[in-house]
Amino acid sequence: xxxxxxxxALSKIVDATDIFPxxxxxxxxxxxxxxxxxxxxxxxxxxxxxxxFLECITGLDFTNGLQVIYHFNAFSNxxxxxxxxxxxxxxxxxxxxxxxxxxxxxxxEVFDLFxxxxxxxxxxxxxxxPEDADFHPLxxxxxKVHAFRSTEEIYDEPDA
Amino acid sequence: MTNQMLEPxxxxxxxxxxxxxxxxxxxxxxxxxxxxxxxxxEADPIIGYGHRGHEKMAxxxxxxxxxxxxxxxxxxxxxxxxxxxxxAVEKMVGIEVPPRAEYIRVICAELNRxxxxxxxxxxxxxxxxxxxxxxxxxxxRENILDILDHVSGSRLTYSYCRFGGVAKDIDDEFxxxxxxxxxxxxxRWDDYHNLVTKNVIFIHRAKDVGVINRExxxxxxxxxxxxxxxxxxxxxxxxxxxxVYPEMDFExxxxxxxxxxxxxxxxxxEMEQSLRIIEQALDRLPDGPIKAAVPHKVRPPKGDYYFAxxxxxxxxxxxxxxxxxxxxxxxxxxxxxxxxLQVLTDVLPGTLVADTIxxxxxxxxxVPEVDR
Numbered sequence: 001x002x003x004x005x006x007x008x009a010l011s012k013i014v015d016a017t018d019i020f021p022x023x024x025x026x027x028x029x030x031x032x033x034x035x036x037x038x039x040x041x042x043x044x045x046x047x048x049x050x051x052x053f054l055e056c057i058t059g060l061d062f063t064n065g066l067q068v069i070y071h072f073n074a075f076s077n078x079x080x081x082x083x084x085x086x087x088x089x090x091x092x093x094x095x096x097x098x099x100x101x102x103x104x105x106x107x108x109e110v111f112d113l114f115x116x117x118x119x120x121x122x123x124x125x126x127x128x129x130p131e132d133a134d135f136h137p138l139x140x141x142x143x144k145v146h147a148f149r150s151t152e153e154i155y156d157e158p159d160a
Numbered sequence: 161m162t163n164q165m166l167e168p169x170x171x172x173x174x175x176x177x178x179x180x181x182x183x184x185x186x187x188x189x190x191x192x193x194x195x196x197x198x199x200x201x202e203a204d205p206i207i208g209y210g211h212r213g214h215e216k217m218a219x220x221x222x223x224x225x226x227x228x229x230x231x232x233x234x235x236x237x238x239x240x241x242x243x244x245x246x247x248a249v250e251k252m253v254g255i256e257v258p259p260r261a262e263y264i265r266v267i268c269a270e271l272n273r274x275x276x277x278x279x280x281x282x283x284x285x286x287x288x289x290x291x292x293x294x295x296x297x298x299x300x301r302e303n304i305l306d307i308l309d310h311v312s313g314s315r316l317t318y319s320y321c322r323f324g325g326v327a328k329d330i331d332d333e334f335x336x337x338x339x340x341x342x343x344x345x346x347x348r349w350d351d352y353h354n355l356v357t358k359n360v361i362f363i364h365r366a367k368d369v370g371v372i373n374r375e376x377x378x379x380x381x382x383x384x385x386x387x388x389x390x391x392x393x394x395x396x397x398x399x400x401x402x403x404v405y406p407e408m409d410f411e412x413x414x415x416x417x418x419x420x421x422x423x424x425x426x427x428x429x430e431m432e433q434s435l436r437i438i439e440q441a442l443d444r445l446p447d448g449p450i451k452a453a454v455p456h457k458v459r460p461p462k463g464d465y466y467f468a469x470x471x472x473x474x475x476x477x478x479x480x481x482x483x484x485x486x487x488x489x490x491x492x493x494x495x496x497x498x499x500x501l502q503v504l505t506d507v508l509p510g511t512l513v514a515d516t517i518x519x520x521x522x523x524x525x526x527v528p529e530v531d532r
Protein backbone atom coordinates (compact mmCIF):
# COMPACT_ATOMS: atom_id res chain seq x y z
CA UNK A 1 0.00 0.00 0.00
CA UNK A 2 1.24 3.44 -0.73
CA UNK A 3 0.48 7.10 -0.45
CA UNK A 4 -1.61 7.01 -3.63
CA UNK A 5 -3.87 4.32 -2.16
CA UNK A 6 -4.33 6.37 0.97
CA UNK A 7 -5.11 9.43 -1.06
CA UNK A 8 -7.75 7.57 -2.99
CA ALA A 9 -9.31 6.13 0.17
CA LEU A 10 -9.32 9.55 1.77
CA SER A 11 -11.02 11.20 -1.19
CA LYS A 12 -14.05 9.02 -0.45
CA ILE A 13 -14.14 10.18 3.16
CA VAL A 14 -13.46 13.91 3.02
CA ASP A 15 -14.26 16.51 0.35
CA ALA A 16 -11.70 17.03 -2.37
CA THR A 17 -11.39 20.66 -1.24
CA ASP A 18 -10.15 19.46 2.15
CA ILE A 19 -7.15 17.61 0.73
CA PHE A 20 -4.11 19.79 0.12
CA PRO A 21 -0.86 18.60 -1.38
CA UNK A 22 2.14 19.96 0.52
CA UNK A 23 5.74 20.28 -0.44
CA UNK A 24 7.97 17.94 1.55
CA UNK A 25 11.07 19.98 0.77
CA UNK A 26 9.44 23.05 2.26
CA UNK A 27 7.67 21.86 5.37
CA UNK A 28 8.15 18.13 5.84
CA UNK A 29 4.69 16.82 4.89
CA UNK A 30 3.38 15.56 1.57
CA UNK A 31 -0.35 15.82 2.19
CA UNK A 32 -2.62 17.76 4.49
CA UNK A 33 -6.19 16.75 5.26
CA UNK A 34 -8.68 18.95 7.07
CA UNK A 35 -11.14 16.58 8.65
CA UNK A 36 -14.31 17.18 10.62
CA UNK A 37 -14.24 15.71 14.11
CA UNK A 38 -16.77 13.02 13.17
CA UNK A 39 -14.75 11.90 10.12
CA UNK A 40 -11.59 11.34 12.14
CA UNK A 41 -12.16 7.66 12.87
CA UNK A 42 -12.76 6.91 9.19
CA UNK A 43 -9.57 8.78 8.27
CA UNK A 44 -7.55 6.84 10.85
CA UNK A 45 -8.99 3.56 9.61
CA UNK A 46 -8.00 4.43 6.05
CA UNK A 47 -4.47 5.22 7.25
CA UNK A 48 -4.24 1.92 9.12
CA UNK A 49 -5.58 0.12 6.06
CA UNK A 50 -2.84 1.73 3.95
CA UNK A 51 -0.14 0.48 6.38
CA UNK A 52 0.65 3.85 7.92
CA PHE A 53 1.69 4.32 11.54
CA LEU A 54 0.65 7.10 13.88
CA GLU A 55 3.67 9.31 14.38
CA CYS A 56 2.30 11.81 16.87
CA ILE A 57 -0.72 13.78 18.03
CA THR A 58 -0.26 17.47 18.77
CA GLY A 59 -2.64 19.96 20.31
CA LEU A 60 -2.70 23.61 19.30
CA ASP A 61 -4.44 26.47 21.08
CA PHE A 62 -5.83 29.45 19.12
CA THR A 63 -8.12 32.31 20.11
CA ASN A 64 -10.84 30.84 17.89
CA GLY A 65 -10.64 27.27 19.18
CA LEU A 66 -8.34 24.31 19.49
CA GLN A 67 -6.77 22.15 16.83
CA VAL A 68 -5.57 18.58 17.04
CA ILE A 69 -2.92 17.53 14.54
CA TYR A 70 -2.34 13.89 13.65
CA HIS A 71 0.82 12.90 11.81
CA PHE A 72 0.73 9.61 9.94
CA ASN A 73 3.76 8.13 8.26
CA ALA A 74 4.68 4.90 6.47
CA PHE A 75 7.79 2.76 6.74
CA SER A 76 8.82 3.96 3.30
CA ASN A 77 10.06 7.14 1.73
CA UNK A 78 8.60 10.58 2.26
CA UNK A 79 4.97 9.90 3.05
CA UNK A 80 4.12 12.02 6.04
CA UNK A 81 0.43 12.93 6.09
CA UNK A 82 -0.91 15.63 8.36
CA UNK A 83 -4.54 15.49 9.50
CA UNK A 84 -5.91 18.69 11.00
CA UNK A 85 -9.06 18.68 13.12
CA UNK A 86 -10.55 22.02 14.15
CA UNK A 87 -12.47 22.06 17.43
CA UNK A 88 -14.44 24.73 19.23
CA UNK A 89 -13.59 25.12 22.91
CA UNK A 90 -14.95 22.28 25.10
CA UNK A 91 -15.79 20.17 22.05
CA UNK A 92 -14.88 16.51 22.52
CA UNK A 93 -13.24 14.28 19.96
CA UNK A 94 -13.65 10.56 19.36
CA UNK A 95 -10.68 8.38 20.24
CA UNK A 96 -8.74 6.46 17.62
CA UNK A 97 -7.11 4.21 20.21
CA UNK A 98 -9.07 1.20 19.00
CA UNK A 99 -7.36 1.64 15.62
CA UNK A 100 -3.89 2.66 16.79
CA UNK A 101 -2.73 1.59 20.26
CA UNK A 102 -0.18 4.41 20.14
CA UNK A 103 -3.10 6.84 20.43
CA UNK A 104 -3.81 5.70 24.00
CA UNK A 105 -0.79 7.57 25.29
CA UNK A 106 -0.76 10.35 22.71
CA UNK A 107 -4.39 11.21 23.48
CA UNK A 108 -3.67 11.07 27.20
CA GLU A 109 -0.89 13.59 26.60
CA VAL A 110 -3.19 15.94 24.65
CA PHE A 111 -5.83 15.59 27.37
CA ASP A 112 -3.22 16.29 30.04
CA LEU A 113 -1.70 19.34 28.39
CA PHE A 114 -4.77 20.83 26.66
CA UNK A 115 -7.80 19.41 28.47
CA UNK A 116 -9.32 18.03 25.26
CA UNK A 117 -11.62 15.15 26.12
CA UNK A 118 -11.54 12.01 23.97
CA UNK A 119 -14.81 10.05 23.94
CA UNK A 120 -14.65 6.32 24.62
CA UNK A 121 -10.96 6.44 25.50
CA UNK A 122 -10.19 3.34 27.61
CA UNK A 123 -7.95 5.07 30.13
CA UNK A 124 -8.07 8.86 29.97
CA UNK A 125 -5.82 9.85 32.89
CA UNK A 126 -3.15 12.49 33.18
CA UNK A 127 0.18 11.18 31.96
CA UNK A 128 2.98 13.74 32.32
CA UNK A 129 1.58 15.88 35.12
CA PRO A 130 0.71 14.68 38.64
CA GLU A 131 -2.75 13.17 38.86
CA ASP A 132 -3.98 15.92 41.21
CA ALA A 133 -2.99 18.81 38.90
CA ASP A 134 -5.90 21.15 38.17
CA PHE A 135 -4.57 22.96 35.10
CA HIS A 136 -3.70 22.23 31.48
CA PRO A 137 -0.31 23.86 30.97
CA LEU A 138 -0.07 24.17 27.19
CA UNK A 139 -3.20 26.29 26.94
CA UNK A 140 -2.18 29.83 26.11
CA UNK A 141 -3.88 31.33 29.17
CA UNK A 142 -1.53 29.40 31.45
CA UNK A 143 1.88 30.72 32.40
CA LYS A 144 4.13 32.79 30.22
CA VAL A 145 3.64 32.79 26.46
CA HIS A 146 4.75 35.13 23.76
CA ALA A 147 1.53 35.42 21.78
CA PHE A 148 -2.05 34.16 21.53
CA ARG A 149 -3.31 34.26 17.98
CA SER A 150 -6.16 33.11 15.79
CA THR A 151 -5.80 30.52 13.05
CA GLU A 152 -6.36 33.18 10.38
CA GLU A 153 -3.40 35.20 11.60
CA ILE A 154 -1.08 32.23 11.17
CA TYR A 155 -2.42 30.34 8.17
CA ASP A 156 -4.28 32.87 6.03
CA GLU A 157 -2.66 36.26 6.35
CA PRO A 158 0.53 36.83 4.36
CA ASP A 159 3.81 37.51 6.13
CA ALA A 160 4.37 41.01 7.35
CA MET B 161 -4.29 -36.67 49.90
CA THR B 162 -0.80 -35.38 49.17
CA ASN B 163 -1.90 -34.11 45.75
CA GLN B 164 -4.71 -32.14 47.29
CA MET B 165 -2.32 -30.31 49.56
CA LEU B 166 -0.23 -29.17 46.59
CA GLU B 167 -3.24 -27.58 44.88
CA PRO B 168 -3.29 -23.79 45.26
CA UNK B 169 -5.85 -22.77 47.85
CA UNK B 170 -6.97 -19.53 46.23
CA UNK B 171 -6.05 -17.76 43.06
CA UNK B 172 -4.99 -14.26 43.73
CA UNK B 173 -3.06 -11.50 42.07
CA UNK B 174 -1.14 -8.70 43.67
CA UNK B 175 0.42 -5.39 42.67
CA UNK B 176 4.09 -4.50 42.62
CA UNK B 177 5.67 -1.13 42.09
CA UNK B 178 8.88 -1.49 40.15
CA UNK B 179 10.53 1.88 40.49
CA UNK B 180 10.54 4.86 40.44
CA UNK B 181 13.97 4.23 41.96
CA UNK B 182 14.66 0.75 40.62
CA UNK B 183 18.21 0.48 39.24
CA UNK B 184 17.08 -1.20 36.02
CA UNK B 185 14.55 1.50 35.09
CA UNK B 186 17.41 3.90 34.19
CA UNK B 187 15.82 7.06 35.44
CA UNK B 188 12.65 7.76 37.31
CA UNK B 189 10.23 5.39 35.65
CA UNK B 190 7.65 3.44 37.63
CA UNK B 191 6.27 0.19 36.32
CA UNK B 192 3.00 -0.64 38.06
CA UNK B 193 2.73 -4.39 37.67
CA UNK B 194 -0.18 -6.69 38.40
CA UNK B 195 1.32 -10.08 39.15
CA UNK B 196 0.12 -13.62 39.36
CA UNK B 197 3.01 -15.29 41.18
CA UNK B 198 6.04 -14.53 39.05
CA UNK B 199 4.00 -13.78 35.94
CA UNK B 200 2.86 -10.35 34.84
CA UNK B 201 -0.86 -9.95 34.21
CA GLU B 202 -0.93 -6.22 33.52
CA ALA B 203 1.75 -3.58 33.19
CA ASP B 204 1.27 0.15 33.45
CA PRO B 205 4.36 2.30 32.96
CA ILE B 206 3.89 5.53 34.92
CA ILE B 207 5.89 8.43 33.52
CA GLY B 208 6.14 12.14 34.10
CA TYR B 209 8.48 12.25 37.09
CA GLY B 210 10.95 14.24 35.04
CA HIS B 211 8.49 16.51 33.24
CA ARG B 212 10.10 19.92 32.85
CA GLY B 213 7.74 21.47 30.33
CA HIS B 214 10.20 22.00 27.48
CA GLU B 215 7.34 22.57 25.03
CA LYS B 216 5.87 25.30 27.25
CA MET B 217 9.30 26.88 27.73
CA ALA B 218 9.67 27.15 23.96
CA UNK B 219 6.62 29.41 23.73
CA UNK B 220 8.24 32.19 25.73
CA UNK B 221 11.80 31.89 24.43
CA UNK B 222 13.54 32.97 21.24
CA UNK B 223 14.45 30.21 18.80
CA UNK B 224 18.09 30.71 19.81
CA UNK B 225 17.27 30.52 23.49
CA UNK B 226 15.58 27.17 23.12
CA UNK B 227 18.70 25.55 21.66
CA UNK B 228 20.17 24.34 25.00
CA UNK B 229 16.83 22.74 25.89
CA UNK B 230 17.01 20.44 22.89
CA UNK B 231 19.98 18.46 24.18
CA UNK B 232 18.48 18.17 27.65
CA UNK B 233 15.56 16.04 26.53
CA UNK B 234 17.65 13.01 25.68
CA UNK B 235 20.89 13.54 27.53
CA UNK B 236 22.51 10.47 26.00
CA UNK B 237 22.22 11.59 22.41
CA UNK B 238 22.05 15.33 22.92
CA UNK B 239 23.86 16.18 19.71
CA UNK B 240 21.30 14.31 17.62
CA UNK B 241 18.51 16.33 19.25
CA UNK B 242 20.60 19.45 18.73
CA UNK B 243 20.99 18.60 15.08
CA UNK B 244 17.28 17.89 14.67
CA UNK B 245 16.19 21.16 16.23
CA UNK B 246 18.76 23.29 14.42
CA UNK B 247 18.02 21.67 11.07
CA ALA B 248 14.28 22.17 11.58
CA VAL B 249 14.71 25.90 12.15
CA GLU B 250 17.19 26.18 9.27
CA LYS B 251 14.64 24.60 6.99
CA MET B 252 11.95 27.01 8.16
CA VAL B 253 14.10 30.08 7.63
CA GLY B 254 15.85 28.75 4.53
CA ILE B 255 19.45 28.90 5.74
CA GLU B 256 22.05 27.19 3.56
CA VAL B 257 24.56 25.41 5.76
CA PRO B 258 28.17 25.28 4.48
CA PRO B 259 29.25 21.74 3.54
CA ARG B 260 32.10 21.65 6.06
CA ALA B 261 29.65 22.36 8.87
CA GLU B 262 27.33 19.58 7.71
CA TYR B 263 30.23 17.11 7.65
CA ILE B 264 31.32 18.14 11.13
CA ARG B 265 27.75 17.74 12.36
CA VAL B 266 27.52 14.25 10.91
CA ILE B 267 30.86 13.19 12.41
CA CYS B 268 29.90 14.46 15.86
CA ALA B 269 26.35 13.12 15.65
CA GLU B 270 27.57 9.64 14.75
CA LEU B 271 30.13 9.74 17.57
CA ASN B 272 27.28 10.65 19.88
CA ARG B 273 25.18 7.78 18.52
CA UNK B 274 28.01 5.36 19.27
CA UNK B 275 28.42 6.73 22.80
CA UNK B 276 24.69 6.32 23.39
CA UNK B 277 24.73 2.74 22.10
CA UNK B 278 27.84 1.94 24.15
CA UNK B 279 26.16 3.14 27.32
CA UNK B 280 23.08 1.09 26.47
CA UNK B 281 25.25 -1.96 25.81
CA UNK B 282 27.06 -1.65 29.13
CA UNK B 283 23.99 -1.07 31.26
CA UNK B 284 21.90 -3.70 29.50
CA UNK B 285 24.51 -6.37 30.10
CA UNK B 286 24.93 -5.14 33.66
CA UNK B 287 21.18 -5.45 34.25
CA UNK B 288 21.51 -9.06 33.18
CA UNK B 289 24.35 -9.66 35.62
CA UNK B 290 27.55 -9.04 33.64
CA UNK B 291 29.66 -6.38 35.27
CA UNK B 292 32.90 -6.59 33.26
CA UNK B 293 31.55 -5.50 29.83
CA UNK B 294 30.11 -2.41 31.51
CA UNK B 295 33.61 -1.27 32.48
CA UNK B 296 34.94 -1.96 28.97
CA UNK B 297 32.11 0.11 27.45
CA UNK B 298 32.58 3.02 29.78
CA UNK B 299 36.27 3.04 28.99
CA UNK B 300 35.48 3.32 25.25
CA ARG B 301 32.70 5.79 25.83
CA GLU B 302 34.95 8.02 27.90
CA ASN B 303 37.10 8.33 24.79
CA ILE B 304 34.18 9.74 22.79
CA LEU B 305 33.19 12.12 25.55
CA ASP B 306 36.76 13.45 25.64
CA ILE B 307 36.76 13.96 21.87
CA LEU B 308 33.42 15.78 21.92
CA ASP B 309 34.43 17.74 25.00
CA HIS B 310 37.51 18.92 23.16
CA VAL B 311 35.50 20.39 20.31
CA SER B 312 32.24 21.46 21.96
CA GLY B 313 33.21 22.17 25.56
CA SER B 314 30.61 19.89 27.10
CA ARG B 315 30.37 16.18 27.77
CA LEU B 316 26.66 15.41 27.59
CA THR B 317 24.35 18.37 27.05
CA TYR B 318 25.85 19.88 23.93
CA SER B 319 24.82 23.08 22.23
CA TYR B 320 27.39 22.53 19.52
CA CYS B 321 25.17 22.86 16.46
CA ARG B 322 24.15 26.45 15.84
CA PHE B 323 21.80 27.95 13.26
CA GLY B 324 23.80 28.00 10.06
CA GLY B 325 26.65 25.78 11.17
CA VAL B 326 28.55 24.71 14.26
CA ALA B 327 30.02 26.65 17.17
CA LYS B 328 33.69 25.86 16.60
CA ASP B 329 35.84 24.35 13.87
CA ILE B 330 37.45 20.97 14.42
CA ASP B 331 41.25 20.77 14.52
CA ASP B 332 43.89 18.18 13.69
CA GLU B 333 43.86 16.91 17.25
CA PHE B 334 40.16 16.10 16.92
CA UNK B 335 40.69 14.33 13.61
CA UNK B 336 43.59 12.19 14.81
CA UNK B 337 41.81 11.35 18.08
CA UNK B 338 38.71 10.30 16.13
CA UNK B 339 40.74 8.13 13.76
CA UNK B 340 42.47 6.51 16.71
CA UNK B 341 39.11 5.88 18.34
CA UNK B 342 37.78 4.17 15.21
CA UNK B 343 40.77 1.80 15.26
CA UNK B 344 40.38 1.20 18.96
CA UNK B 345 36.66 0.41 18.88
CA UNK B 346 37.12 -1.92 15.89
CA UNK B 347 39.72 -3.85 17.87
CA ARG B 348 37.17 -4.22 20.66
CA TRP B 349 34.41 -5.99 18.70
CA ASP B 350 36.00 -9.40 19.26
CA ASP B 351 36.14 -8.77 23.00
CA TYR B 352 32.50 -7.73 23.10
CA HIS B 353 31.32 -10.69 21.09
CA ASN B 354 33.38 -13.15 23.12
CA LEU B 355 32.29 -11.64 26.41
CA VAL B 356 28.62 -11.13 25.70
CA THR B 357 27.24 -12.23 22.34
CA LYS B 358 28.54 -15.78 22.68
CA ASN B 359 27.75 -15.98 26.38
CA VAL B 360 25.19 -18.73 26.94
CA ILE B 361 23.66 -17.02 29.98
CA PHE B 362 23.13 -13.84 27.98
CA ILE B 363 21.60 -15.72 25.07
CA HIS B 364 19.12 -17.41 27.40
CA ARG B 365 18.12 -14.07 28.85
CA ALA B 366 17.65 -12.38 25.47
CA LYS B 367 16.59 -14.93 22.88
CA ASP B 368 12.83 -15.16 22.27
CA VAL B 369 12.27 -12.62 25.05
CA GLY B 370 10.04 -9.60 24.46
CA VAL B 371 9.13 -10.24 20.86
CA ILE B 372 8.00 -7.05 19.07
CA ASN B 373 7.05 -7.81 15.49
CA ARG B 374 6.27 -5.42 12.66
CA GLU B 375 2.53 -5.42 13.37
CA UNK B 376 3.04 -4.49 17.01
CA UNK B 377 5.60 -1.82 16.14
CA UNK B 378 3.18 -0.29 13.63
CA UNK B 379 0.31 -0.23 16.12
CA UNK B 380 2.43 1.46 18.78
CA UNK B 381 4.49 3.68 16.52
CA UNK B 382 7.81 2.11 17.54
CA UNK B 383 10.83 3.23 15.55
CA UNK B 384 14.57 2.87 15.66
CA UNK B 385 16.38 -0.35 16.60
CA UNK B 386 13.11 -1.89 17.87
CA UNK B 387 11.52 -1.61 14.46
CA UNK B 388 14.70 -2.66 12.68
CA UNK B 389 15.01 -5.64 15.01
CA UNK B 390 11.59 -6.70 13.68
CA UNK B 391 13.04 -6.76 10.17
CA UNK B 392 11.85 -3.39 8.82
CA UNK B 393 14.70 -1.42 7.26
CA UNK B 394 13.29 1.96 8.23
CA UNK B 395 15.82 4.61 9.09
CA UNK B 396 15.14 8.34 8.71
CA UNK B 397 18.71 8.79 7.45
CA UNK B 398 17.67 6.80 4.35
CA UNK B 399 13.90 7.33 4.20
CA UNK B 400 14.00 11.12 4.53
CA UNK B 401 17.62 11.95 3.74
CA UNK B 402 18.95 15.03 5.49
CA UNK B 403 22.32 16.68 5.97
CA VAL B 404 25.06 14.83 4.03
CA TYR B 405 23.80 11.30 4.74
CA PRO B 406 22.81 10.73 1.08
CA GLU B 407 26.53 10.94 0.17
CA MET B 408 27.49 8.32 2.73
CA ASP B 409 27.66 4.62 2.05
CA PHE B 410 26.16 2.67 4.94
CA GLU B 411 23.72 -0.15 5.55
CA UNK B 412 20.68 -0.48 7.76
CA UNK B 413 21.15 -3.58 9.94
CA UNK B 414 17.93 -5.50 10.57
CA UNK B 415 16.90 -8.50 12.62
CA UNK B 416 14.30 -11.16 11.91
CA UNK B 417 12.36 -12.26 14.98
CA UNK B 418 12.15 -8.93 16.80
CA UNK B 419 13.26 -10.34 20.17
CA UNK B 420 15.68 -8.75 22.62
CA UNK B 421 18.63 -10.53 20.98
CA UNK B 422 17.76 -9.04 17.58
CA UNK B 423 17.60 -5.55 19.03
CA UNK B 424 20.95 -6.18 20.68
CA UNK B 425 22.53 -7.32 17.41
CA UNK B 426 21.04 -4.40 15.48
CA UNK B 427 22.58 -1.86 17.86
CA UNK B 428 25.99 -3.52 17.78
CA UNK B 429 25.97 -3.51 13.98
CA GLU B 430 24.77 0.09 13.92
CA MET B 431 27.87 1.14 15.83
CA GLU B 432 30.04 -0.37 13.08
CA GLN B 433 27.96 1.44 10.43
CA SER B 434 28.40 4.70 12.34
CA LEU B 435 32.16 4.13 12.32
CA ARG B 436 31.98 3.72 8.55
CA ILE B 437 30.09 7.00 8.21
CA ILE B 438 32.62 8.84 10.38
CA GLU B 439 35.51 7.43 8.35
CA GLN B 440 33.96 8.52 5.05
CA ALA B 441 33.14 11.96 6.43
CA LEU B 442 36.69 12.43 7.71
CA ASP B 443 38.13 11.37 4.35
CA ARG B 444 35.95 13.79 2.40
CA LEU B 445 35.91 16.67 4.89
CA PRO B 446 35.81 19.80 2.71
CA ASP B 447 37.49 23.09 3.54
CA GLY B 448 35.53 26.26 3.93
CA PRO B 449 33.50 28.23 6.42
CA ILE B 450 31.80 26.49 9.34
CA LYS B 451 28.93 28.91 9.75
CA ALA B 452 26.65 30.71 7.34
CA ALA B 453 25.67 34.31 7.87
CA VAL B 454 22.48 34.21 9.94
CA PRO B 455 20.44 37.08 11.30
CA HIS B 456 20.86 37.86 14.97
CA LYS B 457 17.29 36.73 15.61
CA VAL B 458 15.84 34.17 13.23
CA ARG B 459 12.29 34.91 12.12
CA PRO B 460 10.73 31.96 10.25
CA PRO B 461 7.80 32.68 7.93
CA LYS B 462 4.28 31.80 9.08
CA GLY B 463 3.13 28.23 8.82
CA ASP B 464 3.84 24.82 10.28
CA TYR B 465 6.84 22.62 9.69
CA TYR B 466 7.88 19.10 10.55
CA PHE B 467 11.45 17.93 10.46
CA ALA B 468 12.63 14.44 11.36
CA UNK B 469 16.05 12.99 12.13
CA UNK B 470 17.15 9.57 13.29
CA UNK B 471 18.13 9.74 16.95
CA UNK B 472 19.88 6.86 18.71
CA UNK B 473 16.47 5.55 19.75
CA UNK B 474 14.40 6.13 16.62
CA UNK B 475 12.55 8.76 14.66
CA UNK B 476 12.79 12.15 16.30
CA UNK B 477 10.61 14.91 14.92
CA UNK B 478 10.21 18.59 15.62
CA UNK B 479 6.82 20.02 14.69
CA UNK B 480 6.98 23.80 14.89
CA UNK B 481 4.17 26.28 14.26
CA UNK B 482 5.48 29.75 13.48
CA UNK B 483 3.47 32.96 13.69
CA UNK B 484 6.12 34.96 11.85
CA UNK B 485 7.86 36.26 14.97
CA UNK B 486 11.16 35.20 16.52
CA UNK B 487 9.36 33.05 19.10
CA UNK B 488 7.87 29.65 18.24
CA UNK B 489 4.06 29.69 18.54
CA UNK B 490 4.08 25.99 19.39
CA UNK B 491 6.92 23.51 19.41
CA UNK B 492 6.25 19.81 19.68
CA UNK B 493 9.02 17.25 20.00
CA UNK B 494 8.00 13.83 18.74
CA UNK B 495 10.35 11.74 20.87
CA UNK B 496 11.05 8.13 19.86
CA UNK B 497 11.07 6.66 23.39
CA UNK B 498 7.43 7.66 23.97
CA UNK B 499 6.09 5.10 21.53
CA UNK B 500 8.88 2.66 22.29
CA LEU B 501 7.98 2.63 25.99
CA GLN B 502 4.25 2.30 25.50
CA VAL B 503 4.69 -1.01 23.71
CA LEU B 504 5.53 -2.50 27.13
CA THR B 505 1.81 -2.49 28.01
CA ASP B 506 1.39 -5.12 25.29
CA VAL B 507 4.69 -7.01 25.55
CA LEU B 508 5.00 -7.48 29.31
CA PRO B 509 1.75 -9.35 30.13
CA GLY B 510 2.47 -13.07 30.21
CA THR B 511 6.19 -12.73 30.84
CA LEU B 512 8.20 -13.28 34.00
CA VAL B 513 9.29 -10.44 36.26
CA ALA B 514 12.92 -11.34 35.55
CA ASP B 515 12.29 -10.90 31.82
CA THR B 516 10.96 -7.39 32.46
CA ILE B 517 14.51 -6.33 33.20
CA UNK B 518 15.72 -7.80 29.94
CA UNK B 519 12.86 -6.36 27.88
CA UNK B 520 13.06 -2.90 29.42
CA UNK B 521 16.82 -2.88 28.88
CA UNK B 522 16.53 -4.04 25.30
CA UNK B 523 14.15 -1.24 24.25
CA UNK B 524 16.65 1.35 25.49
CA UNK B 525 14.57 4.21 26.82
CA UNK B 526 15.76 7.49 28.24
CA VAL B 527 13.12 8.62 30.71
CA PRO B 528 13.76 12.40 30.60
CA GLU B 529 13.18 12.17 26.87
CA VAL B 530 9.79 10.52 27.41
CA ASP B 531 8.82 13.08 30.06
CA ARG B 532 10.23 16.16 28.31
